[in-house]
Amino acid sequence: MAEKKKEKKETPEDKKQGELKKEKEKKEKTTDATKDKKKAKEEKEKVEEKKEKAKKVEKKVEEKEKEIKKEKEEVKEEKKVEEKEKKKEEVVEKKVEEEKPEELEKVEEEKEKEKKEEKKEKEEEKEKVEEKKVEEEKVEAAPPSPTPKKKKINKMSLAEIETKLEEIKKTQGGFYSKYSQHLIRRKNYLDALK
Numbered sequence: 001m002a003e004k005k006k007e008k009k010e011t012p013e014d015k016k017q018g019e020l021k022k023e024k025e026k027k028e029k030t031t032d033a034t035k036d037k038k039k040a041k042e043e044k045e046k047v048e049e050k051k052e053k054a055k056k057v058e059k060k061v062e063e064k065e066k067e068i069k070k071e072k073e074e075v076k077e078e079k080k081v082e083e084k085e086k087k088k089e090e091v092v093e094k095k096v097e098e099e100k101p102e103e104l105e106k107v108e109e110e111k112e113k114e115k116k117e118e119k120k121e122k123e124e125e126k127e128k129v130e131e132k133k134v135e136e137e138k139v140e141a142a143p144p145s146p147t148p149k150k151k152k153i154n155k156m157s158l159a160e161i162e163t164k165l166e167e168i169k170k171t172q173g174g175f176y177s178k179y180s181q182h183l184i185r186r187k188n189y190l191d192a193l194k
Contacts, residue, residue, distance in 0.1 A: 165180065
């Protein structure tokens with residue numbers, strides 16, 4: 001009975017402390033459980049990351065192997081081409097050795113003759129072109145109109161101004177230049193004087 005009395009005499013402070021201890025224990029238990037869950041998740045993530053890294057490495061290895069295979073194939077093809085070229089050269093050399101030196105000299109002489117004839121033909125064509133140019137320059141050198149080219153606008157007559165305006169319209173396609181504008185002003189001025 002003495003024990004019961006002691007228990008009954010517990011103060012409210014003791015009860016609060018007991019409750020606080022219980023809450024701390026619960027929190028510790030829950031935190032331990034959450035920590036365990038987090039660790040398990042982290043471990044799973046690490047494993048997944050390792051798997052992904054392993055896959056990436058495998059892909060890189062496969063790509064490198066493919067590149068190496070391509071390079072080997074290219075080298076093989078180059079060797080085949082070189083061998084074919086060597087065989088062709090050997091065949092040509094054999095043919096040249098088999099041919100007589102006199103025949104080779106004849107072929108070379110014929111080639112030289114052909115080159116000389118081609119040079120002559122080119123020179124004749126150049127001369128013809130030059131003659132045509134000279135003839136064209138002579139035709140162009142003749143003045144197309146009886147009036148001098150650089151006659152001042154204020155010294156021109158009305159008829160000369162009109163002919164110049166017609167020439168400008170044909171050659172320039174309109175009266176947009178300063179020269180044509182001056183001619184038009186002079187024409188208007190001379191018309192106003194009449």
